[in-house]
Amino acid sequence: MPERVLDVGIAEQLALDTAAGLSAGGRLPLVALYATFLNRAHDQLLLDLALHGEDVTITLDRAGITGDDGPSHHGIWDLALAAQVPGLSLWAPRDGARLDAAVPAALGTPGPSIVRFPKGACPEELPALAQLPAGDVLHGDAEAPIDVLLVSVGALADRALAAAREIAASRPAANVVVLDPVRALPLGEELLDLAAGARGVLTLEDGLAERGIGAALALRLGRRATPAQPGPVVHCLGVDLEFLAHGKRDAILADQGLDVPGIVTSLDALL
Known part of the structure; x- marks a missing residue:
């Protein structure tokens, strides 16, 4: 269903469980969340996605320090949570070009994947030596x-x-x-x-x-x-x-x- 979007509001647990069900049914869902609100759905990430190896890609915007949004909105917990999840793949692109590459890479990687990126404009491209x-x-x-x-x-x-x-x-x-x-x-x-x-x-x-x-x-x-x-x-x-x-x-x-x-x-x- 490439043209379909399911909006679950701020029910992040439901978002990940719905994605797990779609994956179990043969789909390839992508879930978009604020980084800080992945905290709410850690149990679903761990036991409904990772435990069963579901192919779900999660994009986390406002990752890291967001600034003016306040203590609850800094996306500073996602890396710590993700590092405890067996079988999870995670990309943290350094610039826009790597972000462009990371999303299809995550979609093409078996099991749960995360792509995280910060609030604001993309930094200047940093090519590899x-x-x-x-x-x-x-x-x-x-x-x-x-x-x-x-x-x-x-x-x-x-x-x-x-x-x-x-x-x-x-x-x-x-x-x-x-x-x-x-x-x-x-x-x-x-x-x-x-x-x-x-x-x-x-x-x-x-x-x-x-x-x-x-x-x-x-x-x-x-x-x-x-x-x-x-x-x-x-x-x-x-x-x-x-x-x-x-x-x-x-x-x-x-x-x-x-x-x-x-x-x-x-x-x-x-x-």
Whole structure:
């Protein structure tokens, strides 16, 4: 039914269960939600979609820090929730071109999928310097020894790139590699292999730092570590575990250390 739209209002649980039923009946539904309101339907995402491997694609707009909408509307929980769901695929495109590619990729991937993107205009396109199995390299030399691997998830990639360039200007000998994993979940073995070979790893996401993609990556790297090979130091940049007050997006990002100066400070700490 490519021309049909079902509007369930603000009944997000019903939206996902309806999509699960459509998928079970052989359809390929797409559900559009505000990122923050995926919280209401986490049970349906986990036990009605993921448990049964239903082919449902969810697009989440207003992902991350939204600014003026207030504490209830910041889309900062979706990455943390998604990282706990077995079999889920998630894309957090860094720019409009990657968003265009992510939606059909999600629709073509078996099982539940999420594509998340922030409020506002698309950022300037950020082409890849190299495309690896681990993701797109935006800065640095992934073939040389890596001092810090900066894993940038989502639309803060422009800030990650600006911070890496600032570090390159002040520390020209340091090899800071900025990597967009493209598909952030599930975590690929290629990404883990690349991260395990770096001296330090810094993850960046506009979601909860304690429970998101970076935390999942740190856990997986920790499981690989041994006393003889302890692995890289991992720092996770993200949003503090608190309710964020009303405010301008850029001001909140700066307060959370997610702007360019904050990312530079975190890179300096690892270098």
